[in-house]
């Protein structure tokens with residue numbers, strides 16, 4: 001890809017990388033940011049996602065500025081937050097956290113917000129916040145325990161991963177699916193394209209889909 005500007009994904013999430021690849025973008029480097037993701041007291045879901053995506057981009061920019069190979073790269077970060085009303089659900093790392101999330105989500109609507117931050121080669125910051133509404137079926141205690149056993153909830157916002165078993169919990173989804181998995185592809189490619197990053201789909205379908 002001669003002449004293409006450099007691209008850095010400020011994320012350690014394999015889902016984000018694979019979504020990006022799905023849109024035809026292969027990052028030149030990964031710069032996961034180690035930021036404290038605890039919501040502030042009383043912080044609303046949108047504000048939290050925006051703040052954390054921005055913090056991840058800030059951290060990645062600092063590392064890119066020190067790297068001769070990557071200076072002037074496009075940098076993309078994202079943060080996904082699952083919320084019921086104003087309440088932000090944790091990124092589940094413990095069984096109890098995940099079970100509590102699933103009990104809360106059972107038979108109800110919730111919202112998934114992903115904020116993306118793009119740093120342009122001129123170091124301008126661009127941000128988008130995308131919202132998807134999701135309704136889960138009623139989950140029995142057996143459903144919840146079986147799901148906990150799968151381990152798929154580990155490290156996921158809201159204690160579930162829609163791209164796996166939990167896909168069958170979804171009664172209704174309004175908005176972007178890729179947004180729920182962690183990177184809204186329409187908004188990401190539109191933002192990048194608008195800032196002059198070449199989005200090309202020509203080489204896709206190498207996987208024979």
Ligand SMILES: Cc1cn([C@H]2C[C@H](O)[C@@H](COP(=O)(O)OP(=O)(O)OP(=O)(O)O)O2)c(=O)[nH]c1=O
Nearest residue numbers: 011012013079080156157160161162180181182
């Ligand atoms: C709701 C939901 C979240 N997730 C994931 C996406 C994110 O990886 C994670 C939310 O945590 P994030 O803090 O957004 O991302 P991360 O810490 O995994 O990665 P990084 O900060 O390095 O970019 O939850 C799914 O994979 N599927 C889902 O259905």
